[in-house]
Amino acid sequence: MSAIIKTENLHHVYGAGTPFERMALNNVNIEIERGEFIGLIGHTGSGKSTLIQHLNGLLKPSHGRVLFNGVDIWENIKRVREIRFKVGLVFQYPEHQLFEDTVYKDIAFGPSNMGFTKSEIDERVREAAEFVGITDEQLSKSPFELSGGQKRRAAIAGVIAMRPEVLILDEPTAGLDPAGREEILSRIRGYHEKLNTTVILVTHSMEEIAKNASRIIVMEDAKVRMTGTAKDIFSHADELESMGLAVPQITQVFLRLRNMGLDVDPSVYTIDQAEREIMEVRRKYDA
Amino acid sequence: MLKDITLGQYFPGTTSIHRMDPRMKLILTTAYIVVLFVAKGILSYMLLLAWLLTTVRLSRIKISVIFRGVRPLLFIISLTALLNMLYTPGRPALEFWILTITYEGIFVAIKMVSRIIMLITGTLLLTYTTSPIVLTDGLEQLLNPLKKLRVPVHELAMMMSIALRFIPTLIEEADKIINAQKARGADFETGSIFKRAKALIPLLVPLFISAFRRADELAIAMECRCYRGGEGRTSLRQLKYSSIDLKAMLFSVIVFTAVIVLRVLGI
Amino acid sequence: MGASEIILQGKDLSYRYESSPESDLALDGLNITVKRGELLAVLGHNGSGKSTLAKHFNAILLPTGGAMYVAGMDTSDEDMLYLVRQTVGMVFQNPDNQIVANVVEEDVAFAPENLGVETHEIRKRVDDALKAVGMYEYREHAPHRLSGGQKQRVAIAGVIAMMPECIVLDEPTAMLDPVGRNEVLKTIKKLNSERGITIVLITHHMEEAAICDRVVVMESGRIAADGTPKEVFAKVELMKSIDLAVPQTIELIYRLRKRGLDIPLDALSVEECAEAIMSSLSTVGGGSHVRNY
Numbered sequence: 001m002s003a004i005i006k007t008e009n010l011h012h013v014y015g016a017g018t019p020f021e022r023m024a025l026n027n028v029n030i031e032i033e034r035g036e037f038i039g040l041i042g043h044t045g046s047g048k049s050t051l052i053q054h055l056n057g058l059l060k061p062s063h064g065r066v067l068f069n070g071v072d073i074w075e076n077i078k079r080v081r082e083i084r085f086k087v088g089l090v091f092q093y094p095e096h097q098l099f100e101d102t103v104y105k106d107i108a109f110g111p112s113n114m115g116f117t118k119s120e121i122d123e124r125v126r127e128a129a130e131f132v133g134i135t136d137e138q139l140s141k142s143p144f145e146l147s148g149g150q151k152r153r154a155a156i157a158g159v160i161a162m163r164p165e166v167l168i169l170d171e172p173t174a175g176l177d178p179a180g181r182e183e184i185l186s187r188i189r190g191y192h193e194k195l196n197t198t199v200i201l202v203t204h205s206m207e208e209i210a211k212n213a214s215r216i217i218v219m220e221d222a223k224v225r226m227t228g229t230a231k232d233i234f235s236h237a238d239e240l241e242s243m244g245l246a247v248p249q250i251t252q253v254f255l256r257l258r259n260m261g262l263d264v265d266p267s268v269y270t271i272d273q274a275e276r277e278i279m280e281v282r283r284k285y286d287a
Numbered sequence: 288m289l290k291d292i293t294l295g296q297y298f299p300g301t302t303s304i305h306r307m308d309p310r311m312k313l314i315l316t317t318a319y320i321v322v323l324f325v326a327k328g329i330l331s332y333m334l335l336l337a338w339l340l341t342t343v344r345l346s347r348i349k350i351s352v353i354f355r356g357v358r359p360l361l362f363i364i365s366l367t368a369l370l371n372m373l374y375t376p377g378r379p380a381l382e383f384w385i386l387t388i389t390y391e392g393i394f395v396a397i398k399m400v401s402r403i404i405m406l407i408t409g410t411l412l413l414t415y416t417t418s419p420i421v422l423t424d425g426l427e428q429l430l431n432p433l434k435k436l437r438v439p440v441h442e443l444a445m446m447m448s449i450a451l452r453f454i455p456t457l458i459e460e461a462d463k464i465i466n467a468q469k470a471r472g473a474d475f476e477t478g479s480i481f482k483r484a485k486a487l488i489p490l491l492v493p494l495f496i497s498a499f500r501r502a503d504e505l506a507i508a509m510e511c512r513c514y515r516g517g518e519g520r521t522s523l524r525q526l527k528y529s530s531i532d533l534k535a536m537l538f539s540v541i542v543f544t545a546v547i548v549l550r551v552l553g554i
Numbered sequence: 555m556g557a558s559e560i561i562l563q564g565k566d567l568s569y570r571y572e573s574s575p576e577s578d579l580a581l582d583g584l585n586i587t588v589k590r591g592e593l594l595a596v597l598g599h600n601g602s603g604k605s606t607l608a609k610h611f612n613a614i615l616l617p618t619g620g621a622m623y624v625a626g627m628d629t630s631d632e633d634m635l636y637l638v639r640q641t642v643g644m645v646f647q648n649p650d651n652q653i654v655a656n657v658v659e660e661d662v663a664f665a666p667e668n669l670g671v672e673t674h675e676i677r678k679r680v681d682d683a684l685k686a687v688g689m690y691e692y693r694e695h696a697p698h699r700l701s702g703g704q705k706q707r708v709a710i711a712g713v714i715a716m717m718p719e720c721i722v723l724d725e726p727t728a729m730l731d732p733v734g735r736n737e738v739l740k741t742i743k744k745l746n747s748e749r750g751i752t753i754v755l756i757t758h759h760m761e762e763a764a765i766c767d768r769v770v771v772m773e774s775g776r777i778a779a780d781g782t783p784k785e786v787f788a789k790v791e792l793m794k795s796i797d798l799a800v801p802q803t804i805e806l807i808y809r810l811r812k813r814g815l816d817i818p819l820d821a822l823s824v825e826e827c828a829e830a831i832m833s834s835l836s837t838v839g840g841g842s843h844v845r846n847y
Contacts, residue, residue, distance in 0.1 A: 179798075253803060253827045257831060271802060271805050275806065
């Protein structure tokens with residue numbers, strides 16, 4: 001299987017030649033397969049925002065290549081704009097970019113830029129709205145009449161409506177309350193499951209990553225430091241902590257239990273796993 | 288990129304120019320601009336250039352930094368030069384097609400360009416070496432007598448300082464919105480002027496809304512910190528003239544007077 | 555409890571936003587008392603009324619029913635407005651929208667300048683406030699070049715320079731990354747323990763509530779729970795019924811109890827949780843399942 005997105009020796013330097021020169025990406029090589037749900041984690045300034053803006057051609061590599069379906073996206077400069085339709089990028093606080101007088105028109109902005117007919121646009125808008133849970137009644141409202149969480153979902157629909165092959169979301173739950181966070185994540189999960197779209201979720205929350213991602217990429221200091229499944233990654237708790245990233249609380253409990261001498265798997269990262277594991281230990285004893 | 292704009296930027300430092308009283312800096316900069324327009328002969332320009340270069344040197348601001356500040360205006364400067372060269376009557380120096388460049392035109396163009404660049408450099412030097420708040424404080428105090436004429440001096444100064452405070456924030460925000468709309472296929476770069484103007488709507492609407500939101504939140508935050516206008520307000524910095532200001536003033540007065548004398552003498 | 559120990563007191567507080575219908579109260583007959591020196595979290599989801607309550611603590615909003623007292627002063631008394639605001643400082647969610655000046659120290663000086671404090675005294679207060687939040691060495695920096703956590707600490711310093719008795723922080727970490735969030739939480743804990751400043755932290759992060767001495771949970775303009783973090787989080791069903799999560803540690807113990815394990819529901823920290831699970835397992839049968847080294 002060939003990768004849908006691949007980077008080769010990707011470098012990016014900001015402010016080259018000025019006193020503010022800074023290397024934001026240093027030899028980044030990643031490969032993402034079609035249908036994966038990737039969690040991208042790293043702390044502020046680690047280069048993750050710079051990386052995702054390369055994947056849809058908003059930033060141009062200082063050195064190295066970005067391949068989409070095996071083709072260098074900068075091979076033909078005129079076609080870079082088309083990559084943005086195939087690799088949909090939802091920025092942080094996307095509700096700040098809403099501008100139309102109805103939610104419907106705002107969601108339609110992307111598809112109309114792609115040059116679709118009215119009926120095609122309509123189909124896409126309604127489909128995207130359904131994925132994020134925006135009702136028909138809300139579609140005809142002004143985006144500014146919606147609640148915070150609804151605005152965020154409408155903005156995400158604006159990208160989904162382009163039917164991208166890859167959907168990248170930069171901290172889609174930032175600033176929301178627990179109910180709002182869960183609503184967004186379950187919508188994204190549903191969308192991923194139904195269409196098998198490749199998803200890249202950028203977040204600070206280890207719990208969110210643990211629950212959703214099939215593979216995790218950890219960045220630090222402009223470089224990719226680790227990639228692997230949640231189980232692989234969370235078994236390196238010490239390294240993660242030295243990068244200023246904490247493993248989920250439940251993993252910490254299990255590391256502690258193991259240190260106390262209990263024979264449990266330390267790479268547990270969800271409550272369900274934890275519950276099963278403890279009950280297992282108990283059963284072993286009872287037998 | 289938008290982020291490269293250096294307007295209103297301040298480079299902290301401890302040189303004598305940095306330490307001068309903002310009121311003195313404002314007065315001298317204003318005097319310099321006036322004298323720059325009075326100046327006529329080459330000698331006068333040389334004198335003012337010497338004054339300017341001495342100040343730049345003392346402030347330890349790099350020439351390259353000043354050039355960066357001038358760069359955004361290069362187009363206007365070149366246009367001025369070109370028009371002057373073409374439309375000043377006199378002895379032709381160069382002729383092609385229906386255009387004639389005169390010797391007088393070249394001379395006027397050089398003079399205009401030096402004047403504009405010296406003007407910009409002088410004002411840049413003021414903002415580069417003076418923190419905007421201190422500058423506003425100085426302006427407020429200089430304009431204080433106008434309060435008697437019911438001019439809202441404090442409010443104007445506060446407006447200016449908040450505007451300066453939010454320039455970088457709004458530039459950053461505009462950058463973010465541009466990228467977000469580009470990610471949805473917005474095209475800000477091609478097409479007719481009409482099409483491009485229309486393409487700005489997805490940028491301008493969110494920027495306006497954000498400005499309103501910020502204004503609203505800032506107003507509440509200021510009230511919470513007991514802001515109630517200029518009355519009874521004190522300041523972290525008490526402005527005081529020092530010996531540096533006296534030296535700067537004497538030096539400048541001598542140079543500026545010389546320029547005026549040269550003008551009167553017609554040299 | 556003497557009256558002088560009470561810094562904030564809301565009596566039958568009601569508030570209705572002008573745009574909402576008659577029956578839709580943002581605060582609905584709420585009673586709350588905060589003692590001097592407390593470190594209190596107000597937890598609730600969006601729309602629970604927690605921000606509305608916060609805005610009553612320093613007279614940004616005035617109750618439409620009941621009364622709000624700050625250090626004994628009625629916040630509806632206009633003559634007391636500036637005294638109320640000096641007593642209770644406010645820090646908001648977005649640090650960018652509360653920093654007024656272009657240089658850190660000048661921003662911190664803003665409130666004392668407004669209050670007409672003398673120049674040399676302002677200097678003292680500014681230096682002291684910046685040291686209190688660990689931002690003294692950044693005093694001459696431009697705020698827009700700082701990180702989110704640093705900006706928020708500058709905003710806190712700007713409030714400390716008023717020398718308030720109480721600081722109310724309205725979701726101060728919502729826009730920060732984990733590093734910034736820790737910086738801010740450490741700072742407010744330190745201000746509380748070292749300077750005795752009363753802290754009211756409005757949040758929807760239960761991890762933040764867990765570090766406070768007392769947690770008040772809000773739901774539809776009323777108080778749904780009030781107690782120590784352990785007491786409050788033990789009410790797992792209540793918390794879930796109002797769409798609030800509980801810490802993973804509590805959630806795990808709650809589920810294990812449902813499965814018949816005998817573990818007390820009060821282990822909040824990772825250490826406590828591991829200990830509790832360990833001891834519940836070893837009581838069952840002498841600990842033979844524990845590997846010996």
